[in-house]
Amino acid sequence: MKKFAFIFLLSIFLLNSCTDSSPEKKATTVNEMSKNNFGLVIHGGAGTILKENMTPEMEAQYEATLKKAAQKGYEILQNGGTSLDAVEQTIHILENSPLFNAGKGAVFANNGKNELDASIMEGKTLNAGAVAGVTNLKNPISAARKVMENSDHVLLARQGAEEFAALQGLEIVDTSYFYTEARFKSLQKAKMGNQDKAAYIDPYIKEYKYGTVGCVALDKDGNLAAGTSTGGMTNKKWNRIGDSPIIGAGTYANNKTCAVSSTGHGEYFIRAAVAYDISAMMEYKSMSLEEAAKEVIQNKLKKMGGDGGIIAIDTNGNLVAEFNTPGMYRAKVDENGNITVGIYKE
Amino acid sequence: MKKFAFIFLLSIFLLNSCTDSSPEKKATTVNEMSKNNFGLVIHGGAGTILKENMTPEMEAQYEATLKKAAQKGYEILQNGGTSLDAVEQTIHILENSPLFNAGKGAVFANNGKNELDASIMEGKTLNAGAVAGVTNLKNPISAARKVMENSDHVLLARQGAEEFAALQGLEIVDTSYFYTEARFKSLQKAKMGNQDKAAYIDPYIKEYKYGTVGCVALDKDGNLAAGTSTGGMTNKKWNRIGDSPIIGAGTYANNKTCAVSSTGHGEYFIRAAVAYDISAMMEYKSMSLEEAAKEVIQNKLKKMGGDGGIIAIDTNGNLVAEFNTPGMYRAKVDENGNITVGIYKE
Numbered sequence: 001m002k003k004f005a006f007i008f009l010l011s012i013f014l015l016n017s018c019t020d021s022s023p024e025k026k027a028t029t030v031n032e033m034s035k036n037n038f039g040l041v042i043h044g045g046a047g048t049i050l051k052e053n054m055t056p057e058m059e060a061q062y063e064a065t066l067k068k069a070a071q072k073g074y075e076i077l078q079n080g081g082t083s084l085d086a087v088e089q090t091i092h093i094l095e096n097s098p099l100f101n102a103g104k105g106a107v108f109a110n111n112g113k114n115e116l117d118a119s120i121m122e123g124k125t126l127n128a129g130a131v132a133g134v135t136n137l138k139n140p141i142s143a144a145r146k147v148m149e150n151s152d153h154v155l156l157a158r159q160g161a162e163e164f165a166a167l168q169g170l171e172i173v174d175t176s177y178f179y180t181e182a183r184f185k186s187l188q189k190a191k192m193g194n195q196d197k198a199a200y201i202d203p204y205i206k207e208y209k210y211g212t213v214g215c216v217a218l219d220k221d222g223n224l225a226a227g228t229s230t231g232g233m234t235n236k237k238w239n240r241i242g243d244s245p246i247i248g249a250g251t252y253a254n255n256k257t258c259a260v261s262s263t264g265h266g267e268y269f270i271r272a273a274v275a276y277d278i279s280a281m282m283e284y285k286s287m288s289l290e291e292a293a294k295e296v297i298q299n300k301l302k303k304m305g306g307d308g309g310i311i312a313i314d315t316n317g318n319l320v321a322e323f324n325t326p327g328m329y330r331a332k333v334d335e336n337g338n339i340t341v342g343i344y345k346e
Numbered sequence: 347m348k349k350f351a352f353i354f355l356l357s358i359f360l361l362n363s364c365t366d367s368s369p370e371k372k373a374t375t376v377n378e379m380s381k382n383n384f385g386l387v388i389h390g391g392a393g394t395i396l397k398e399n400m401t402p403e404m405e406a407q408y409e410a411t412l413k414k415a416a417q418k419g420y421e422i423l424q425n426g427g428t429s430l431d432a433v434e435q436t437i438h439i440l441e442n443s444p445l446f447n448a449g450k451g452a453v454f455a456n457n458g459k460n461e462l463d464a465s466i467m468e469g470k471t472l473n474a475g476a477v478a479g480v481t482n483l484k485n486p487i488s489a490a491r492k493v494m495e496n497s498d499h500v501l502l503a504r505q506g507a508e509e510f511a512a513l514q515g516l517e518i519v520d521t522s523y524f525y526t527e528a529r530f531k532s533l534q535k536a537k538m539g540n541q542d543k544a545a546y547i548d549p550y551i552k553e554y555k556y557g558t559v560g561c562v563a564l565d566k567d568g569n570l571a572a573g574t575s576t577g578g579m580t581n582k583k584w585n586r587i588g589d590s591p592i593i594g595a596g597t598y599a600n601n602k603t604c605a606v607s608s609t610g611h612g613e614y615f616i617r618a619a620v621a622y623d624i625s626a627m628m629e630y631k632s633m634s635l636e637e638a639a640k641e642v643i644q645n646k647l648k649k650m651g652g653d654g655g656i657i658a659i660d661t662n663g664n665l666v667a668e669f670n671t672p673g674m675y676r677a678k679v680d681e682n683g684n685i686t687v688g689i690y691k692e
Contacts (some may be wrong), residue, residue: 072520126617126650132587133503154613155584157479157503160585239506241478248594248619267500271472272621273594280623284630304472 032134036317036335040073040083040217042090044064044100046263047210047276048310049327051344060228061339062099069093070331070339073217078337083217083225084122084145085257091118091227092140094213100329103139103213106178106231108187114178116231117245118144119155123224123253128154130245131161135178138171141229146170155245171212183234190235210242210325214261216253217311224315226275228253232266240264247275255315257282258289263328264301264308272301278312289314293322363563382663386419386429386563388412388436390446392609392655393556395673397690408445409687410677413481415439416677416685419563424683429563429571429605430468430491431474437464437487440559444526446675447557452524452577454533455586460524462577463591465501466490469570469599474500475590477507481524484517487575490591492516501591510649529580535583556671558590561600562659570661572597572605572621586613592605594622601661604629604635609674610647611656618647624658635660654683 073090077083079156095103106114117132118140129148132155137143143165147156156164166172168221219225228251230244243250243266250266252275253259260275269275281292293312301308302324306319309323311330319332321342331341423429431457443447452460455478464486465476475494478501483489489511500511512518516617531615558576565571574597576590589595596612598621599605606621615621620642627638639658647654648670655669655674664679667688677687 128617151584153584153612154616155587155592157585157587160583164584205537237506238499238510239499239503241503243500246501246592246594247616248592249620252619267498270500270593271474273469273598273619276594276619276622277626284626320623337610 004147005035019050022250024217035319036218038077038220039071039313039317039319039332040070040071040077040086040215041311041319041321041335042091042094042108042213042215042330043261043263043309043311043321044094044213045211045331046307046323046325046328048325049329049343051252054343059343062343065093065097065099066331069215070333070341073215074333074337074339077217077219080220082221083118083219083223086217086219087120087215087225087227088145090215090217091213091229092139095139095141095229098182100214101231102229105180105183107211107234109232110191110235110237112187113175113234114231114285115239116140116228116229117242118227119245119247119251120144120148120227121225121247121251121253122148123255123259126254128247128251129163130247130251131157132241132245133158133239134161134165135175136162136172137165138173138177142170143168143229144227150183158239163232172301186234188255190213197320202270210264210308212263214251216259216261216311218259218288218313218315218317218329222255222315224253224259224313226253226257226261228261228263243274246270248273250275252276253280258312258314260310260312262308262310264325267305267307268301268304269308272296272304272306273300274310289318289320293320297322297324313345314317350563352621358579361545361679366481370529381665382610384423384513384564384566384682385659385663385665385678386416386423386432386436387659387667387678388415388440388558388559388561388676389607389609389655389657389667390440390564390675392669392671392674394671395675395689401687405689407687411439411445412677413685414562414677416679416687417524419625420679420683420685421560423493423563423565428567429565429569430466432563432565433561433571433573434487434491437559437575438485441485441487441575444528445512445578446559448559450524450525451529451639453529453557453580456537456581459521460534460646461582461585461672462486462575463587464490464573465573465591465593465597466573466599467571467593467599467605468494469601472600474496474593474597475640476501476593477503477511478587479504479585479603480507480511481521482508482518484519485521487518487573490573491515496508500593504585510664526597531691532580542570544568556610559610560597560609560657562605562657564605564659564661566569568601568661570599570601570659572599572607574607574609575599589620592616594619598622598625602626604632604658604660606658608654608656610671611652614647614650614652615654618642618650618652620641620656622646624656628660635664635666643668643670
């Protein structure tokens with residue numbers, strides 16, 4: 001009898017041990033280590049951002065604006081505000097700065113206009129809203145939020161989106177608001193180089209860069225949100241829409257897993273469904289946010305030839321910024337208000 | 347010693363048995379049963395399609411057109427053509443028929459125009475192309491293919507997409523081409539009912555239906571492709587874009603897993619990333635195509651409140667049509683040329 005009892009106990013142990021060693025269990029344990037009760041990550045674009053091309057003055061300007069935006073989001077979350085409010089208002093600061101390719105600093109399309117895209121999603125309800133190709137809205141991220149909250153739709157485009165935003169009382173600006181000399185020169189340069197090629201040459205760092213700003217946040221109630229806003233690519237033609245207004249590519253949030261905002265060569269991000277893929281790997285393969293982000297950005301996307309990066313936060317407040325380019329403007333804030341700003345590879 | 351040997355063997359057995367019972371192993375076996383070396387599935391929309399609302403004449407017309415389209419695709423594949431050609435040319439037949447909400451039969455937007463969306467993707471390269479809100483292209487699916495093959499972009503919108511398609515030599519039609527009395531009456535009816543509500547009342551079946559046509563195919567070289575084309579929702583406002591031109595929502599193809607085309611309440615399909623989700627469940631959870639399609643359409647999408655369905659084919663030629671509405675116009679063709687047409691629930 002003793003022998004059988006021993007075998008029985010051993011069997012139970014072995015069955016348990018093989019359950020324990022499954023990836024599902026392992027990752028759950030990793031995920032269960034809560035990093036922050038609340039927090040946020042922001043980005044201001046990824047690309048060939050190299051220290052040798054940057055002046056100390058420009059570096060200081062980028063850092064100060066990223067810090068200001070992160071601080072704003074932190075205050076909202078610290079005061080018990082929603083992740084949705086934190087995302088929207090943090091992005092306002094980036095949209096209102098001429099430094100980033102979104103809102104005020106948006107690049108010029110081939111037709112000499114600024115065509116802006118944005119999207120937002122909340123993890124609790126999986127509600128989402130987006131606008132594409134708007135030309136007269138000061139803060140496209142707020143238009144995306146209005147689409148989410150006050151329409152039956154997810155994605156509205158161009159004049160239609162502008163009419164809807166006007167009905168919602170959002171701030172309309174003259175299209176000249178988006179004129180910045182530096183961006184206009186970038187368009188001329190791009191046109192001289194290749195009439196048909198859309199790209200984004202950052203006038204400040206004199207290099208190839210993907211613009212776009214974004215923010216992901218976790219609030220004290222455990223709700224995730226993500227938002228992205230962009231001017232797209234300099235010299236873009238034919239009313240091209242990139243990944244920023246595409247839910248699942250440029251933006252995704254799900255309280256089960258994580259919130260993600262992308263920046264990079266949008267066409268690859270759409271084809272790879274980048275933002276949703278990170279969530280799917282966490283949900284279906286029980287990977288941690290860090291593992292999933294690394295797999296998608298450093299392996300899958302790179303193999304396809306796609307440059308760029310993402311910021312993300314999971315339900316445990318893990319803060320991630322993953323990119324396969326030399327640099328990405330970014331900032332992380334933890335629940336203690338510690339802000340870490342980064343520009344180049346660490 | 348004998349006791350230890352017995353325990354050792356039992357341990358090996360238990361460890362093995364728990365590995366064998368993992369879902370990964372089970373599903374791989376199911377997937378390995380090849381159904382067809384080539385084949386295709388098409389759809390012409392899902393919704394409240396009930397036999398009692400349908401005349402025998404209308405039923406015969408729908409069935410004949412679905413059969414003609416399926417036959418066309420089969421001939422291309424049988425002769426060694428690509429899945430991409432089969433998808434494009436099959437969809438042409440559906441776009442050129444007034445019966446379906448795509449191309450010729452597209453519904454009217456609130457502004458009295460017909461605004462068409464389409465997308466296409468090939469599983470071998472993960473290349474994709476799409477157009478949104480085009481008003482003068484006879485076959486939007488071909489414009490999507492041109493975007494994929496002859497531009498650096500994935501998604502072009504409205505006038506820009508029309509200009510690009512014209513440069514590519516595609517057939518431009520007068521906007522009056524898309525006038526059909528039945529659809530125009532549907533718009534008037536929708537406007538009378540609720541000025542702001544976008545919906546799709548099918549004039550033939552007098553019921554609520556999601557239009558959209560689509561095709562997924564596997565060719566003799568083992569390459570998958572998927573395509574979707576639609577007129578969107580009757581009475582849609584503000585240049586609303588649904589899921590049909592969104593890669594990952596309305597259309598997805600990946601030679602690793604499957605090709606999917608969606609039809610339904612587009613906003614839910616975007617938020618749930620329906621087409622990519624089915625592929626992700628196959629890739630990450632080793633589910634069969636049937637299992638993944640059922641889980642997404644009957645469980646996840648339904649819980650969110652989303653109506654509609656998908657057609658799909660995997661690398662082993664399994665043919666799937668899954669919908670959570672009373673009916674979906676559909677047809678399947680196997681490698682022997684057997685065509686199965688369906689309208690209502692089986």
